[in-house]
Amino acid sequence: METVEMNNISLKRPHSEDDAANADEIKRQKISENSKTGSNSEQNVQTVIEQPDKSMLEDTKNEIIPNEEGEEQEDEELEDSDEDGDPESFADMMKHGLTESDVGITKFVSCHKGFSGILKERYSDFVVHEIGKDGRVSHLDDFTVPVDDEDPSEETFTVLSDEDKKRLEELQLLKNKETSVAIEVIEDTKEKRTVIHQAVKSLFPGLETKTEDRDGKKYIIAYHAAGKKALANPRKHSWPKSRGSYCHFVLYKENKDTMDAINVLSKFLRVKPNIFSYMGTKDKRAITVQEIAVLRITAQRLAHLNKCLMNFKLGNFSYKNHPLKLGELQGNHFTVVLRNITGTDDQIEQAMNSLREIGFINYYGMQRFGTTAVPTYQIGRAILQNNWNEVMDLILKPRPGAEKGYLVKCREEWAKTKDPAAALKKLPVKRLAVYSMDLRMVQKIRVFPVGLKI
Known part of the structure; x- marks a missing residue:
């Protein structure tokens, strides 16, 4: 296959000595663009990649692109911060580093006249859907919770006061010297006591409960069943034998990488992150949809997180007997938006046809060669x-x-x-x-x- 010199098209922002001026110009273009609607300055490109992490589009995920409006302000604050501030962004650091020609990215697979544009100007310009090993593309389209007679009622999540939850969390995490927490039963009925027992055991894995009479009043006493081991290992005896040990669900997230998302879920569920499993990590600066599995956490508890988390959504729940393993996926489906395109409709159409029919040279992305002055x-x-x-x-x-x-x-x-x-x-x-x-x-x-x- 004949290749041609890279001198007529770029889907990346060029690196040059005028990068600072280019950044200012792009920001001005961005402000102008935000005031317009229905223009031809955007082009959606969809492609299914057979193997993850090998796509040119994915390898350019850290290219020099201005952040979203909120992130722009954050970058400006960093520039004005004292010398103990955070390190510079990837974009700032690459000004002092390599260019595409330095690492041999100089050829195109086709010879038509190309166009230039900005890739991933906003995190929402990069949408990733995971492709499972069965070839199914992950989509979040079902928020129903599997019905199970042994699942706690909805009242389980509201019966405990904030003060009770704080004391129970400290007991669960062994943060104080208390060996138990007593919760007074205001409405003393068997049904009410049952709900409180269920709430403590489902919301605070590792704690057991019992009922005691004190001074003529009923109290639910929460205590550790097996010390620190109970926190690391979710309660096996409370999980129905007929139900799969792992709850699989689809996670939709915005502008957060997979590990950060797992840590957030763990914090709200009050469990260790290592009970979660997944098939692949997804970019932070993107909107991503992927499958996650968690050990012995009910779909009901997971669905409850939709009410208290921003930029996360969980759904498509099911119970299975196996976790997920890294690398079990076929790949990822990408939807990419190109902005500030300079080219005619004919040039764009010709380039898209070439991409679809011929493909592209699968170069390593610039971030693979380092992000600072020392590659x-x-x-x-x-x-x-x-x-x-x-x-x-x-x-x-x-x-x-x-x-x-x-x-x-x-x-x-x-x-x-x-x-x-x-x-x-x-x-x-x-x-x-x-x-x-x-x-x-x-x-x-x-x-x-x-x-x-x-």
Whole structure:
């Protein structure tokens, strides 16, 4: 197949010395665009990718694109923040890094006249639907909850006061010295006591309950059945044998990656994140739909989260006997929006036909080569060559213009002393967990350069 030089089309924002000016121009275009409707400046492109993580469209997920309106303001605040602020965005860092031509992205598969546009200007411009191993595309289209005689009633979620829930959560997580929590039964009926028992056991896994008489009043006493082990292992004896151990559901999320979403769900359900499983992680800067499985959490509890979470929706519930495993999916279906297109309708149509009929060169995306002034492939090459001094310098040497504040001081200390411990002291305490890995790895390299396992 003949290829042609990349000189007439770009679906990515070009990298040049005028990037700052380009960014301002794009923002002005964006403001102008937001004031118009029904224009031809948008083009939807849909494609089914056989294998995940190999699509050019997906590999460009971190390209230099202005954020949404709320995120633009956040970026401006970062620029005005003190030197202990967060690191620069991918877009800012790439200004000091590689261009497409630096890594060999120079050819097109077709020779027609192309057009340029902006990919992923907004997170809603990138929509991902997971394709299961059976070839079914995941869609969130059913919010009904499977009926089960043993499921708690809806009253279960409202019978406990906020104060009761706070005390029970502290007891569940062993945050205080109390060995039990007593909840007074105001309306003393058997039905009311049953609802409170169900509420404690379903909302706070690991706790058991019993009824006691105290001074002529009825109390529900909540206590730990098996200490910390009960929190890690959901209550097996309360799960019906006829029901599958895993509740599978479809998760719709906006502008959050899969692990962040799992952590949020875990927090609201008061369980450990490791009881969730999934087939693949999905982008943060996107709208994504994927299947999730969770061990011994009822569909009713999961559906209740729809009332209290923003940018999340859960549905299509079913019970199965197996979890999900990474890599079990066929791929992902992408819907991509291109904005600020410069080209005629004929040029756009010709390009879309070429994409559909011929395809594209499946280059690695720019983010695969690193996001700062030191490309990661250079570090990898030095590791393979056993050149550990170069590895340490590439990781820690100063990167002019690519970083701010405390990271600059940290790298300057390394350049001056070659002492990772001294460089580590230049990091503020709140940043140690994020940035100390590079420095600790350098310490290991200095001690065990030959036996280091990559």
